[in-house]
Amino acid sequence: MIEATLCFPLREGGDADEEVLLIEKRRGLGEGWYNGPGGKCEPGETPRECAVRETEEEVGLEVTDLEKAGELTFLLDGEAHTFCHVYRSRSFEGEPTSSEEAYPEWVPVDDVPYDRMWDDDHLWLPGVLEGNTVAGEFRFEGGEPLDEAAFVDHDLEWGVSLESRE
Numbered sequence: 001m002i003e004a005t006l007c008f009p010l011r012e013g014g015d016a017d018e019e020v021l022l023i024e025k026r027r028g029l030g031e032g033w034y035n036g037p038g039g040k041c042e043p044g045e046t047p048r049e050c051a052v053r054e055t056e057e058e059v060g061l062e063v064t065d066l067e068k069a070g071e072l073t074f075l076l077d078g079e080a081h082t083f084c085h086v087y088r089s090r091s092f093e094g095e096p097t098s099s100e101e102a103y104p105e106w107v108p109v110d111d112v113p114y115d116r117m118w119d120d121d122h123l124w125l126p127g128v129l130e131g132n133t134v135a136g137e138f139r140f141e142g143g144e145p146l147d148e149a150a151f152v153d154h155d156l157e158w159g160v161s162l163e164s165r166e
């Protein structure tokens with residue numbers, strides 16, 4: 001099973017609206033869709049270290065004080081495919097810049113483009129952006145690659161305790 005991360009930097013935008021930093025993915029899994037910065041964990045790396053590294057690599061932002069917000073299991077044809085650790089952070093340095101992997105974009109949390117994201121995102125990301133914690137399982141069918149499989153169903157648990165976990 002792949003172990004991966006997503007990180008959602010948050011800031012106060014204009015008119016005190018909160019904004020989240022998304023990326024438009026330029027290559028690999030989910031290419032062309034919006035997501036948070038993130039990627040696969042490397043050997044010997046904790047998920048938190050992975051989220052920090054991937055955010056720096058993809059958009060040039062140095063995030064600190066990451067808050068664990070979710071643990072998501074993605075299953076493909078009944079087999080665990082990816083376990084994803086989700087973080088949010090209001091502490092970061094630098095300005096988002098494009099990379100070979102991603103175009104960054106600040107968007108109001110009330111105007112996230114769920115129609116251009118993974119089919120599961122509208123089920124868990126709004127709660128995560130509101131400050132909640134979540135554990136979820138999402139089932140896809142149709143074979144590899146995961147981003148061409150069909151989203152079938154899911155289970156979600158809100159308000160879970162995650163801070164003791166990386």
Ligand SMILES: COc1nc(N)nc2c1ncn2[C@H]1C[C@H](O)[C@@H](COP(=O)(O)OP(=O)(O)OP(=O)(O)O)O1
Nearest residue numbers: 004005006028029035038039040074082118120121
């Ligand atoms: C199945 O639903 C998913 N939803 C969301 N929102 N994000 C997902 C889903 N499945 C995977 N992801 C995330 C997990 C990772 O953050 C990325 C995939 O990362 P990638 O394969 O691009 O990993 P990298 O290490 O950045 O890739 P390179 O091999 O190019 O370095 O999608």
